[in-house]
Amino acid sequence: MKKTGDDILKKVGLYVGRFQPFHLGHLFAVKYALKRVDELIIVIGSSQKSHEPRHPFTTGERITMIVRSLEEEKIPRSSYLIVPVPDTEVHPTWVSLVEFMCPKFNIVFSNDPLTIRLMEESGYKVIQVPLKNREFLSGTEIRRRILKDLDWQSYVPAAVRDFIMEIDGCERIKVISKNND
Amino acid sequence: MKKTGDDILKKVGLYVGRFQPFHLGHLFAVKYALKRVDELIIVIGSSQKSHEPRHPFTTGERITMIVRSLEEEKIPRSSYLIVPVPDTEVHPTWVSLVEFMCPKFNIVFSNDPLTIRLMEESGYKVIQVPLKNREFLSGTEIRRRILKDLDWQSYVPAAVRDFIMEIDGCERIKVISKNND
Amino acid sequence: MKKTGDDILKKVGLYVGRFQPFHLGHLFAVKYALKRVDELIIVIGSSQKSHEPRHPFTTGERITMIVRSLEEEKIPRSSYLIVPVPDTEVHPTWVSLVEFMCPKFNIVFSNDPLTIRLMEESGYKVIQVPLKNREFLSGTEIRRRILKDLDWQSYVPAAVRDFIMEIDGCERIKVISKNND
Amino acid sequence: MKKTGDDILKKVGLYVGRFQPFHLGHLFAVKYALKRVDELIIVIGSSQKSHEPRHPFTTGERITMIVRSLEEEKIPRSSYLIVPVPDTEVHPTWVSLVEFMCPKFNIVFSNDPLTIRLMEESGYKVIQVPLKNREFLSGTEIRRRILKDLDWQSYVPAAVRDFIMEIDGCERIKVISKNND
Amino acid sequence: MKKTGDDILKKVGLYVGRFQPFHLGHLFAVKYALKRVDELIIVIGSSQKSHEPRHPFTTGERITMIVRSLEEEKIPRSSYLIVPVPDTEVHPTWVSLVEFMCPKFNIVFSNDPLTIRLMEESGYKVIQVPLKNREFLSGTEIRRRILKDLDWQSYVPAAVRDFIMEIDGCERIKVISKNND
Amino acid sequence: MKKTGDDILKKVGLYVGRFQPFHLGHLFAVKYALKRVDELIIVIGSSQKSHEPRHPFTTGERITMIVRSLEEEKIPRSSYLIVPVPDTEVHPTWVSLVEFMCPKFNIVFSNDPLTIRLMEESGYKVIQVPLKNREFLSGTEIRRRILKDLDWQSYVPAAVRDFIMEIDGCERIKVISKNND
Numbered sequence A, B, C, D, E, F: 001m002k003k004t005g006d007d008i009l010k011k012v013g014l015y016v017g018r019f020q021p022f023h024l025g026h027l028f029a030v031k032y033a034l035k036r037v038d039e040l041i042i043v044i045g046s047s048q049k050s051h052e053p054r055h056p057f058t059t060g061e062r063i064t065m066i067v068r069s070l071e072e073e074k075i076p077r078s079s080y081l082i083v084p085v086p087d088t089e090v091h092p093t094w095v096s097l098v099e100f101m102c103p104k105f106n107i108v109f110s111n112d113p114l115t116i117r118l119m120e121e122s123g124y125k126v127i128q129v130p131l132k133n134r135e136f137l138s139g140t141e142i143r144r145r146i147l148k149d150l151d152w153q154s155y156v157p158a159a160v161r162d163f164i165m166e167i168d169g170c171e172r173i174k175v176i177s178k179n180n181d
Helices: A005-009 A024-034 A059-072 A091-101 A113-121 A139-147 A158-166 A169-177 B005-009 B024-034 B059-072 B091-101 B113-121 B139-147 B158-166 B169-177 C005-009 C024-034 C059-072 C091-101 C113-121 C139-147 C158-166 C169-177 D005-009 D024-034 D059-072 D091-101 D113-121 D139-147 D158-166 D169-177 E005-009 E024-034 E059-072 E091-101 E113-121 E139-147 E158-166 E169-177 F005-009 F024-034 F059-072 F091-101 F113-121 F139-147 F158-166 F169-177
Strands: A012-017 A039-044 A080-084 A107-109 A125-127 B012-017 B039-044 B080-084 B107-109 B125-127 C012-017 C039-044 C080-084 C107-109 C125-127 D012-017 D039-044 D080-084 D107-109 D125-127 E012-017 E039-044 E080-084 E107-109 E125-127 F012-017 F039-044 F080-084 F107-109 F125-127
Touching: A012 A024, A024 A039, A024 A059, A024 A107, A039 A059, A059 A080, A059 A158, A059 B080, A059 B091, A080 B059, A080 B080, A091 A113, A091 B059, A091 E091, A107 A113, A113 A125, A113 F169, A139 A169, A158 A169, A169 C113, B012 B024, B024 B039, B024 B059, B024 B107, B039 B059, B059 B080, B059 B158, B091 B113, B091 C091, B107 B113, B113 B125, B113 D169, B139 B169, B158 B169, B169 E113, C012 C024, C024 C039, C024 C059, C024 C107, C039 C059, C059 C080, C059 C158, C059 D080, C059 D091, C080 D059, C080 D080, C091 C113, C091 D059, C107 C113, C113 C125, C139 C169, C158 C169, C169 F113, D012 D024, D024 D039, D024 D059, D024 D107, D039 D059, D059 D080, D059 D158, D091 D113, D091 F091, D107 D113, D113 D125, D113 E169, D139 D169, D158 D169, E012 E024, E024 E039, E024 E059, E024 E107, E039 E059, E059 E080, E059 E158, E059 F080, E059 F091, E080 F059, E080 F080, E091 E113, E091 F059, E107 E113, E113 E125, E139 E169, E158 E169, F012 F024, F024 F039, F024 F059, F024 F107, F039 F059, F059 F080, F059 F158, F091 F113, F107 F113, F113 F125, F139 F169, F158 F169
Parallel strands: A012 A039, A012 A107, A039 A080, A107 A125, B012 B039, B012 B107, B039 B080, B107 B125, C012 C039, C012 C107, C039 C080, C107 C125, D012 D039, D012 D107, D039 D080, D107 D125, E012 E039, E012 E107, E039 E080, E107 E125, F012 F039, F012 F107, F039 F080, F107 F125
Antiparallel strands: none
């Protein structure tokens, strides 16, 4: 697409996550990215999925988690946009789907090796976000803790903790983990 | 989904359009709705489509048009959210897809008879937006005017006019209108 | 959809299963439900699947199993309808797909926790069918027994046993269980 | 699939229609076919479509129309099965989808030239149903008459007439015929 | 993807068409392109379609038409590859699907304005093939002539003429042009 | 489809593989088949997949592997055609998709039990290729060896070895094997 002088001058970042749920590692990454760009596009990946063990929450629920968490942190809404992007059956077309669904961006923030590789192959500059406390700050670990009734509340923003309780999310995670036939 | 006291107290509106392109009629509707709700979810319908005569612009381009137009009008970004929603092959499942993709809402604004019918059948309260200058303020008419090199700039916000020129949008509309084999 | 007095007076039940294959537990559930409603809609779930380890039989084969088993039990065909419903990629739209594909119903019979949750969230009354002999009366167990050449015939209606042999179904289950590359 | 002696002896017919709506021509065809087979599978084609000008009714509504019309005619439910089959994107795979979704059949009844061609190419015997009063007994004509407030009631079974009024179907046909943007 | 010295030195062209059917204009374009590259990838576009008025032939039939026509012209098979590529629902992801399905290429031959625009936006060099006798050498015109029993044989290679008769293609075009309900 | 005398006389074989990557077992099978037919159609199965642990390579890359390997073996390009075929969601429709995508064929070569069963049920003659050195000559084993930095180069044609290094394929296989959340 035609690039204008204006687009080139403004630094727009892209940060991709599945946010199942949105946790403190995601929050750190958003803040890290916002220090380096004028505007951040937060892409909700695998947006079509929910009610599965690895993907418990809907797109709408994940939007709510992000908006409330960033509000809590006094991050102004004018500094970011949220865009849900579904998976593509043919994986290498995913970058062009992101380009289709999002306003123009020129820097990518990611720690996922495949996202980094695909984005770099398409010519984007990719910045790796330093990982903090990786052992606990992962969606897999937090969902495991919810399932086992262990402390998970310490690893997500207060707004996410409240919202998951509001929608009875722990019960949902338990229900969908059952193997039924 | 479980509704909380908080959700019930807050008035969240939903406004659906295709925005091919975003024009002054859409802007009027957004303002009309914003006077009646605490927050507005603007749904970009048929989000999967672009580069077709009736659907020239991508989702990313439509997001940019909306954001820039509302900025120009000093409408604070904290008052609205933009959510792209694709069509469903089985039409009557579309309402549940909107519910899946959006944060909770309780009022719908629309002038489209089918949207009104489907939303009312699902139990939503629907408010019809008064139509202004319907003859000119329609996507069909504006695309026709672009194709025929007639004045179309008067019917869209200045930000949309500039953006369409920035991305060479008139040329695209002409290219995709050609019947090739 | 508009409900008429007639629809409200008539009790129509919905019972969902995958029926891979239709076994004595399913037969018990159908009889249990038929005692409580005027008519029963039997939904064949995951109807698009077959020739996979967890989904060996086609929709047509599953229809045949159900019809022949209920005939064997002298259950009149006028008391039930069979409707195949495929999975939806976006899970929470599945209830609205069931509503799209089936005549109106007002009671749901199920033992599957997720089905119960989704149906109740959509406002349906759900009745849990008492489980009998759950250890053996499950599709997973019966497919495992076929694979291992153990007795499986005792857990399905005679009509299903005959039909599976007619179509050489045990051989198919063995073929598709092989991990090939 | 393996054919058994039993399957070969029993004559099972297949009759395909879209039934938008089910009219007297369809009823005649069903009766015509039932005289020539032991059991008839009525396939609801384009089952995924509804709420479009050429496809106003859902699958569930079409099932209801057929069941009530045949009941009215005292045709026993044990003589037929109804199976909804969606369109395939790759048209020539449609015959194998029908085979996947239906119990075994050995005769096809149709007047549609493409269905006849595809079924004959796949080796099925096809019987053409004599057309009666083709000018009026077509879905296109009946939908046109509903739209124009002309007499349409004379061309459908009484059960269909009542059902369309019950669900406010004429209003739906008018709503979806409007060209909105 | 990583480019090697070898790939950069070798000129590989891409030529896209729907080939419904393959006609003398397509043959001219293939020859024109082959003079300018070391190898040509012939992409069969809209490969998923057939048995529709604008798309009568299957992918396999179109491959046969191309192979036989180029054989007739003594064009060695080692100079070209045929790759079928389906349409994408999200149009701007089509270029990346072509890149996914084809060996590396570095020049594109086309006369279609949208293909030219999309390929140029993705950074490819595009060469326009001079059009010859455009009035007659178009798929639309040739299908129209088949339908009307006018001379169409003069506008396709002899191999295509023979093949269409072999598969009874004129009859198919007539059958699918009928508007049935 | 109508068969002509010419089609019946010419022996056209079909050989299906996923070729992730193309290895010496595949090469042996191609040579084995080419001795028994006039022309061979090599179907690239699961063509829509790549960048997954079991499916690392794109369709274009797999085409390049096959073409270069057969060139290296002096197998003339006029003796074979390569056709990519995606998976079908409804498995038993896959044979008709292969028929849709390929020129006519009359013999199938395969070692995969499910392919053999499906093809035989559709009436094709299937010849089993004698397996050589099955322990090492499997895609699963070769991908495992790449991942573990063991010798894999001995099990693929030299052209495949060179190509995988050219595109940095070992690194890709390692990246996509990581379990990220």
